[in-house]
Amino acid sequence: ILSRATGHNCVICQDPIFGEEVMAPCNHFFDIGCITDLFQSAMRDERLYPPRCCHQSIPLPQVRPHLTQVFLAEFELKAQEFGTLKRVYCAESTCSRFLGPLHDEDSSKIFTCPSPKCTTTTCGKCRGRYKRPTHSCTPDAETEVVLTLSRASGWSRCPGCAQMIELSMGCFHMTCRCKTEFCYLCRALWKTCKCPQWDESRLLAPAQ
Numbered sequence: 001i002l003s004r005a006t007g008h009n010c011v012i013c014q015d016p017i018f019g020e021e022v023m024a025p026c027n028h029f030f031d032i033g034c035i036t037d038l039f040q041s042a043m044r045d046e047r048l049y050p051p052r053c054c055h056q057s058i059p060l061p062q063v064r065p066h067l068t069q070v071f072l073a074e075f076e077l078k079a080q081e082f083g084t085l086k087r088v089y090c091a092e093s094t095c096s097r098f099l100g101p102l103h104d105e106d107s108s109k110i111f112t113c114p115s116p117k118c119t120t121t122t123c124g125k126c127r128g129r130y131k132r133p134t135h136s137c138t139p140d141a142e143t144e145v146v147l148t149l150s151r152a153s154g155w156s157r158c159p160g161c162a163q164m165i166e167l168s169m170g171c172f173h174m175t176c177r178c179k180t181e182f183c184y185l186c187r188a189l190w191k192t193c194k195c196p197q198w199d200e201s202r203l204l205a206p207a208q
Helices: 032-044 060-066 069-082 141-152 200-207
Strands: 005-009 016-018 021-023 029-031 087-089 098-101 110-112 121-123 155-157 164-166 173-175 181-183
Touching (some): 021 032, 021 060, 029 032, 032 060, 032 069
Antiparallel strands (some): 173 181
């Protein structure tokens, strides 16, 4: 049995829609394949989250009936991750699974990676590998080497998710893909410090 045309074209592929469709808040229509791809892209790239059309978020309840339970579970985990400002990821570099929020200095939290192939323990305060029984919240030698080389190459570590970000322009206002805004020089949240806002030599170099 052939599906009946809805009379709408998909805003992404521009093809006529047959069968089920999703209408975004902006009144654009998506076929199920394209809306699924849009949500998959949002999970892969935080800059595309939340899924949106015409700068308006597409509510998950409108799409939920058209997604598998496995897909929904993965999407909701990503939503939890992207909704967390200061994040802890598994200290095992080959895993890097999101574990939960960073804990403040007055509390202690040890995360055990839920991945059956990993089970690495990560400190919720320093984000480093937790080593019993003499764990200290200081970078190990290998991590310190990486951080030193990164700083020398013009990279700074995001205070929100601990990812390294390159300074490519003269302004010291850094915006991470996790949406944390911070100062490149001191890593304080923007603009809570007294550091200069830019390096004039970096501004002049691209202009020349």
